[in-house]
Amino acid sequence: MGRRAKRKQGEPEPxxxxxxxxxxxxxxTGKKRKLxxxxxxxxxxxxxxxxxxxxxxxxxxxxxxxxxxxxxxxxxxxxxxxxxxxxxxxxxxxxxxxKAHILDKEKKKEEExxxxxxxxxxxxxxxFVLPNTQxxxxxxxxxxxxxSDIQIIGRRIQDIVGVxxxxxxxxxxxxxxxxxxxxxxxxxxxxYGYSDYLLEKLFHLFSVSEAVEFFExxxxxxxxxxxxxxxxxRRRDLAQALVNRGVNLEPIGKWTKVxxxxxxxxxxxxxxxxxxxxxxxxxxxxxxLPVMALAPQENEKILDMASAPGGKTTYIAALxxxxxxxxxxDSNKERTKxxxxxxxxxxxxxTIVCNYDGRQFPTVIxxxxxxxxxxxxxxxxxxxxxxxxxxxxxxKDFKLMPHLQKQLILSAIDSVDAKSSTGGYxxxxxxxxxxxxNEEVVNxxxxxxxxxxxxxTDLDFGQDxxxxxxxxxxxxSLKLTKRYxxxxxxxxxxxVSKFKKFSNxxxxxxxxxxxxxxxxxxxGKIDENNKKxxxxxxxxxxxxxxxxxxxxxxxxxxxISEDNxxxxxxxxxxxxxxxxxxxxxxxxxxxxEEANEENCNLLF
Amino acid sequence: MSESMxxxxxxxxxxxxxxxxxxxxxxxxxxxxxxxITALDYLAQYAVYKIWIKPNxxxxxxxxxxxxxxxxxxxxxxxxxxxGVVIYSMSDVPLGFGVTAHSTVDTRKLQSTNIVAFxxxxxxxxxxxxxxxxxx
Numbered sequence: 138m139g140r141r142a143k144r145k146q147g148e149p150e151p152x153x154x155x156x157x158x159x160x161x162x163x164x165x166t167g168k169k170r171k172l173x174x175x176x177x178x179x180x181x182x183x184x185x186x187x188x189x190x191x192x193x194x195x196x197x198x199x200x201x202x203x204x205x206x207x208x209x210x211x212x213x214x215x216x217x218x219x220x221x222x223x224x225x226x227x228x229x230x231x232x233x234x235x236k237a238h239i240l241d242k243e244k245k246k247e248e249e250x251x252x253x254x255x256x257x258x259x260x261x262x263x264x265f266v267l268p269n270t271q272x273x274x275x276x277x278x279x280x281x282x283x284x285s286d287i288q289i290i291g292r293r294i295q296d297i298v299g300v301x302x303x304x305x306x307x308x309x310x311x312x313x314x315x316x317x318x319x320x321x322x323x324x325x326x327x328x329y330g331y332s333d334y335l336l337e338k339l340f341h342l343f344s345v346s347e348a349v350e351f352f353e354x355x356x357x358x359x360x361x362x363x364x365x366x367x368x369x370x371r372r373r374d375l376a377q378a379l380v381n382r383g384v385n386l387e388p389i390g391k392w393t394k395v396x397x398x399x400x401x402x403x404x405x406x407x408x409x410x411x412x413x414x415x416x417x418x419x420x421x422x423x424x425x426l427p428v429m430a431l432a433p434q435e436n437e438k439i440l441d442m443a444s445a446p447g448g449k450t451t452y453i454a455a456l457x458x459x460x461x462x463x464x465x466x467d468s469n470k471e472r473t474k475x476x477x478x479x480x481x482x483x484x485x486x487x488t489i490v491c492n493y494d495g496r497q498f499p500t501v502i503x504x505x506x507x508x509x510x511x512x513x514x515x516x517x518x519x520x521x522x523x524x525x526x527x528x529x530x531x532x533k534d535f536k537l538m539p540h541l542q543k544q545l546i547l548s549a550i551d552s553v554d555a556k557s558s559t560g561g562y563x564x565x566x567x568x569x570x571x572x573x574x575n576e577e578v579v580n581x582x583x584x585x586x587x588x589x590x591x592x593x594t595d596l597d598f599g600q601d602x603x604x605x606x607x608x609x610x611x612x613x614s615l616k617l618t619k620r621y622x623x624x625x626x627x628x629x630x631x632x633v634s635k636f637k638k639f640s641n642x643x644x645x646x647x648x649x650x651x652x653x654x655x656x657x658x659x660x661g662k663i664d665e666n667n668k669k670x671x672x673x674x675x676x677x678x679x680x681x682x683x684x685x686x687x688x689x690x691x692x693x694x695x696x697i698s699e700d701n702x703x704x705x706x707x708x709x710x711x712x713x714x715x716x717x718x719x720x721x722x723x724x725x726x727x728x729x730e731e732a733n734e735e736n737c738n739l740l741f
Numbered sequence: 742m743s744e745s746m747x748x749x750x751x752x753x754x755x756x757x758x759x760x761x762x763x764x765x766x767x768x769x770x771x772x773x774x775x776x777x778i779t780a781l782d783y784l785a786q787y788a789v790y791k792i793w794i795k796p797n798x799x800x801x802x803x804x805x806x807x808x809x810x811x812x813x814x815x816x817x818x819x820x821x822x823x824x825g826v827v828i829y830s831m832s833d834v835p836l837g838f839g840v841t842a843h844s845t846v847d848t849r850k851l852q853s854t855n856i857v858a859f860x861x862x863x864x865x866x867x868x869x870x871x872x873x874x875x876x877x
Contacts, residue, residue: 378832407868408803408868410799410800410803410830410834410836410864411834413803413836413863413864413865413867413868414830414834414835414836414864415864416834438749462745462746462749464749470759473759473760476759477759477760478867478868480760481763481778481779481867482864482867484782486762486763487746488760488761489746489749489750489753489758489760489761490758490759490760490761491753491757491758491759492756492757492758492759493753493757501752501753501757502749502752502753
């Protein structure tokens with residue numbers, strides 16, 4: 138079948154959803170595969186002609202329809218060649234030819250259909266200004282193939298993506314690319330059920346076809362994964378025990394030695410005797426990552442700032458073999474119950490559970506060797522788990538969340554003791570994919586705390602973080618951060634960054650150094666600190682805070698410059714009343730944070 | 742719980758401290774000591790009298806039921822009546838603890854539906870009473 142290897146790849150593919158060159162190559166592997174493939178294609182074609190098929194099927198059908206188009210062309214070639222050659226072919230070859238003939242006919246039909254569709258698509262694009270409903274009517278008249286609106290939209294998404302992937306050839310230059318994109322985003326918001334705002338936010342993270350893959354991946358749930366509790370069991374023994382109970386599982390991947398993927402199970406996986414005895418915990422694959430990046434060592438003092446429900450905390454404990462001390466904090470008292478339960482169940486004995494607002498660190502306790510901050514986030518990485526995110530998250534959330542995250546990350550950095558012989562690391566992670574909650578927060582931390590730097594996460598897969606995004610430029614070291622996407626890694630969308638704190642102080646000025654030390658090492662009362670800071674820094678404020686603000690603005694970091702404005706306002710009124718022991722705890726918190734930020738501002 | 746951990750824990754104020762170390766149990770109003778399931782780790786290591794239950798009885802026990810004769814896999818010889826025992830699965834996984842209803846000799850004569858040991862605590866409690874188990 139060597140002749141088969143010849144294949145037209147350059148052929149324009151009007152309907153192609155995505156150019157899947159990989160799968161093409163795979164299909165070349167052998168005759169057997171090919172035969173199976175052809176049969177599959179037949180089925181697929183039947184499906185395609187069937188009006189009642191759902192979109193997801195259609196999508197795959199379309200892909201393979203394209204593949205099969207190409208195949209049929211090849212077979213045409215093959216036939217010609219084989220006819221001209223001596224007819225010394227076996228029966229099976231003839232079978233193939235027969236099949237090829239049948240396929241050809243169907244293929245022609247299909248192509249005609251496809252062309253007609255493309256025509257429709259272009260027509261529809263031309264009638265772009267028309268309201269949606271009219272568009273749909275048009276489609277219905279012309280196609281008579283789809284019955285429901287959602288299918289039409291699904292088809293149109295595919296079409297537009299196809300056009301955008303090869304805009305020079307297929308695009309309507311007069312309408313311009315942005316018109317297509319606009320229509321695509323409108324359709325996708327309807328089709329996948331996102332709010333327009335969120336869709337736009339996520340859409341711009343990816344290239345067009347990748348974005349569709351991302352949204353598609355969010356519709357599928359991720360596989361159930363469990364983590365072996367190495368304090369209680371070994372993975373091999375656990376796997377054996379679970380297989381005996383009728384669980385079908387397999388290791389997650391080479392990158393972890395404790396994870397198992399569960400495909401299906403005849404028993405509830407969260408209620409087996411092994412589970413209750415603490416041999417494993419249900420944990421998503423992505424939440425292994427920040428702990429692996431943290432790489433806790435034995436006998437260290439570690440803080441997990443937002444720990445519930447304890448998956449990561451117990452993993453840290455397991456890596457430390459129950460030595461040292463872990464402070465597991467969570468601001469939600471309800472959630473700490475599950476956390477405590479998990480900690481006991483898994484036999485973790487080195488953990489102190491507390492219920493503070495994360496921003497109260499390091500005033501509660503500091504000097505940690507490592508801090509894990511798995512920040513609360515909008516959860517745009519786990520939409521497959523919680524579809525309500527699609528509509529719940531508003532613009533407000535994407536302003537408030539990063540603000541909280543920025544406060545938390547500064548607290549986390551301040552809680553670490555840079556002089557620790559083994560540690561001095563901070564890991565910041567979120568289960569969100571938006572830039573606002575990830576790169577911008579990290580970038581903010583780098584600006585506000587010059588005594589930390591980003592280091593390699595030691596995770597050997599994942600995509601590098603953005604160093605610039607839609608006109609915003611971040612610190613170049615941000616490429617050391619890692620991003621994970623559902624459609625690429627088949628795990629929840631995730632972001633991991635690792636800092637190393639190399640000094641407890643970050644100012645040349647001796648006075649400032651002292652105040653920093655007071656704050657970080659001794660954790661004295663904040664009020665005192667503030668006074669000291671104010672006295673030491675007053676001279677610097679006026680001339681130094683302005684340029685920074687300007688710089689930030691030029692970088693496009695709106696949020697930060699806003700903060701700075703607030704600070705400078707606070708500084709102008711020398712006695713900030715909220716600093717003087719206000720009764721309300723929340724107010725206290727805010728003033729803490731302001732005080733912190735003031736500090737940095739002074740020290741810049 | 743180590744001393745250093747205790748000292749560290751003093752940094753956390755009373756209201757915010759949720760848990761530190763391991764709870765063994767608490768005193769009832771009648772001044773009796775009621776063991777918590779969280780003590781199982783320690784009890785399992787030092788238990789004198791043990792009961793092993795068959796795989797088909799594990800589920801039943803973990804749902805809070807008593808150990809039946811039919812589910813009894815093995816039992817330490819010369820266990821007296823009304824003694825505390827730690828209950829294991831056949832693969833030596835500690836599942837909970839209880840009190841024997843009969844001595845080893847007596848259990849031999851029992852019918853398969855009779856109770857061998859009363860359930861005091863089992864690891865199923867972690868799920869069943871997650872919210873109340875650790876409230877003080």
